[in-house]
Amino acid sequence: MIVGRLLPLTIAFASAVAPVPLLGQDTTAIDRGVRIGIVYRPGVRPGIVVLPGHQAGLDSVRAIVARDLDYSDRFEVITMPGGDSARGTAAAARPDPARPGTRPRPATPAALNYPLYRALGADFAIDVRAAAETTTVVVHDVTAGAVRRTVQGIVPALGLPGFRLAVHRLSDQILQATVGAPGFAATRILFVRDGKVYRIDQDGADVALASSGEHQAMSPAWARDGRHFAYMEFADGRGQLFVQDVATNRRVSVTTTGKSLDFTPAFSPDGKTLAFSRATEEGTDVYTINVHDNCCLQRLTRGGFSDNLSPTYSPDGQRIGFVSTRPGLPQIYVMAADGTDQQLFAPFDYGVSGSSNAPEWSPDGQSVAFHRDVGGTLQVFVLDVRTRTVRQLTSLGRNEDPTWAPDGRHMAFVSDRSGYRQLWVIDLETGRIRPLLQQSGARLPAWSPRIPEAGITNP
Amino acid sequence: MTRVHSLVLMGFGVALLVACGKNPQPAATPAPAPNADSIAAAERARADSAAADSARRAQEEAERIARQRAADSAAAAAGAVTEVRNMLAAMIHFDYDKAALRSDDQSALDQKVSILNANTAVRIRISGHCDERGSDEYNLALGNRRATAAKQYLVSHGIAADRIETVSYGEERPIAPGHDEASWTQNRRDEFEILSGGDNLRKP
Numbered sequence: 272m273i274v275g276r277l278l279p280l281t282i283a284f285a286s287a288v289a290p291v292p293l294l295g296q297d298t299t300a301i302d303r304g305v306r307i308g309i310v311y312r313p314g315v316r317p318g319i320v321v322l323p324g325h326q327a328g329l330d331s332v333r334a335i336v337a338r339d340l341d342y343s344d345r346f347e348v349i350t351m352p353g354g355d356s357a358r359g360t361a362a363a364a365r366p367d368p369a370r371p372g373t374r375p376r377p378a379t380p381a382a383l384n385y386p387l388y389r390a391l392g393a394d395f396a397i398d399v400r401a402a403a404e405t406t407t408v409v410v411h412d413v414t415a416g417a418v419r420r421t422v423q424g425i426v427p428a429l430g431l432p433g434f435r436l437a438v439h440r441l442s443d444q445i446l447q448a449t450v451g452a453p454g455f456a457a458t459r460i461l462f463v464r465d466g467k468v469y470r471i472d473q474d475g476a477d478v479a480l481a482s483s484g485e486h487q488a489m490s491p492a493w494a495r496d497g498r499h500f501a502y503m504e505f506a507d508g509r510g511q512l513f514v515q516d517v518a519t520n521r522r523v524s525v526t527t528t529g530k531s532l533d534f535t536p537a538f539s540p541d542g543k544t545l546a547f548s549r550a551t552e553e554g555t556d557v558y559t560i561n562v563h564d565n566c567c568l569q570r571l572t573r574g575g576f577s578d579n580l581s582p583t584y585s586p587d588g589q590r591i592g593f594v595s596t597r598p599g600l601p602q603i604y605v606m607a608a609d610g611t612d613q614q615l616f617a618p619f620d621y622g623v624s625g626s627s628n629a630p631e632w633s634p635d636g637q638s639v640a641f642h643r644d645v646g647g648t649l650q651v652f653v654l655d656v657r658t659r660t661v662r663q664l665t666s667l668g669r670n671e672d673p674t675w676a677p678d679g680r681h682m683a684f685v686s687d688r689s690g691y692r693q694l695w696v697i698d699l700e701t702g703r704i705r706p707l708l709q710q711s712g713a714r715l716p717a718w719s720p721r722i723p724e725a726g727i728t729n730p
Numbered sequence: 731m732t733r734v735h736s737l738v739l740m741g742f743g744v745a746l747l748v749a750c751g752k753n754p755q756p757a758a759t760p761a762p763a764p765n766a767d768s769i770a771a772a773e774r775a776r777a778d779s780a781a782a783d784s785a786r787r788a789q790e791e792a793e794r795i796a797r798q799r800a801a802d803s804a805a806a807a808a809g810a811v812t813e814v815r816n817m818l819a820a821m822i823h824f825d826y827d828k829a830a831l832r833s834d835d836q837s838a839l840d841q842k843v844s845i846l847n848a849n850t851a852v853r854i855r856i857s858g859h860c861d862e863r864g865s866d867e868y869n870l871a872l873g874n875r876r877a878t879a880a881k882q883y884l885v886s887h888g889i890a891a892d893r894i895e896t897v898s899y900g901e902e903r904p905i906a907p908g909h910d911e912a913s914w915t916q917n918r919r920d921e922f923e924i925l926s927g928g929d930n931l932r933k934p
Contacts, residue, residue: 489867489902505899508855508897508898508899509897510870532870532874532897534867535867548870548871550871550874550898551874552878552881552896554871554874554875554878555874555875578871578872578875580867580868580870580871581867581868594868596871600827601865601868626827626864626865626868628865628868629867629868642865647863671865672865672866714866715866715867
């Protein structure tokens, strides 16, 4: 019965959108037509459409949400042909509101013309509305023909601090409501340029200075709570570690001897311990210190004739990956968090594989990303922790310093593939690569966890 | 050297005296009576006056030359200090991704040992540097290795360890800006900097 009622509409719409490919905007419209009624095919990403609207001031919100959904690499984001006119078609296709017995139109988002969006290839439709400071997002399940979920968030006015992050949080809620996976829209990446630490939103917006010192800074690293980060500063030939509060920009120095070069800080998952590298005349070794009480310095490695550096905690806090030069050139090693049971982590061919550096354990614990010298340039590799096998991820240009997004499938890294060194983001599942920052000289990126903030509700 | 200077000076002084003696002195006053005694007296007075004059000038000249000589020797000493300072600051270089001292740098290091032995108040800082090819963070450890390698050489040749500090700048302070082997070769280096006691450097 439903099919019988909807079929004419679908046909009518199909003829209506026939000119779309001529616009050069969406050449896969015909393929999408084939996808009607088929939703969870493996290897096919669900289609999603962000509905246009007449309400003023929401265009920026919709644009940011649509871009976030695109950058999540989990959807085919469908661009509405003809913008508002399509919405008008949808409204016209609704049951006549003037007819007695039907409910008032504004209160029923369920009145969306699902067959129309199904014909477009959409599995989900996102309706963004605002009332005062509260922005409401209705997630429609087009296939089921029903509202999947309604999420709300306080979104500051466009241009106010917190606006973009609030919108990004809505995007993450949409991802959770549709594919059931946490997103990474509300995240930022720290990086170093010209001796300062900067931050940038994961969609490439809002670059801002983050470090407050006058000396040359390096090696930013996030705490798991997303409220603090650590970094290192050169001062008088020494390396001094700092822990900075994101909200207040206040920083405290990590206690050191004052006579050493401390670098590559890494927070333990509980945020209480900072592992780092310390270079002294004995060489470079991995240490830990309790940053909560600024006490209890522990030395985890004793290199002697080899260097040990660049620690990275497993997400359960039980193990630490690190770099050791004990095989003669730097390679990726692993040890228990107390320094015992040190062993080779990422296999290499002796005399063939080049230096390996900059390990970072993935948030899901299953992988460790690092870079390795291949034929005189650096390439990003991923170690599978369970099987202890490595695969090379990049091959174009020089690619280095990988850092994981909190979803565990995206990664930022530094590449000169475009002619100069800049930040890029890759999706490991689809292989899609996009530039994060179109400026040269950026390096040592560190991807944040999901940035916490009150102010979003999920009724 | 000093003796030669003095001889030249004496010869010059004598020549001055001779020149003065030959010059006919203009008469200060017309001779009242040209008698033999008065002429002799005048001659004597003139000779005395000329002699006194010459002696004064010679002394002035000697002082001037002494001052000049002192200045010259100070400049020479300063030149020697600069030379020693440059020898102490001479950089040493490394192979790619290596911290082993190269044999062609051994004489430079031996020279530093001699200088440090001759100037026991001098304290230095060795900073290790890398080229841009390796990993940014690993290069901090490598630069540290390079600095301590040079320190270990100096210490093993008798220099007290507490006179030498080591630091690493990794690849953060290149001296050659290029992105080719010529620049990388220059950037893989140790720098030597005097921390204190370098005011009156003595030549070994």
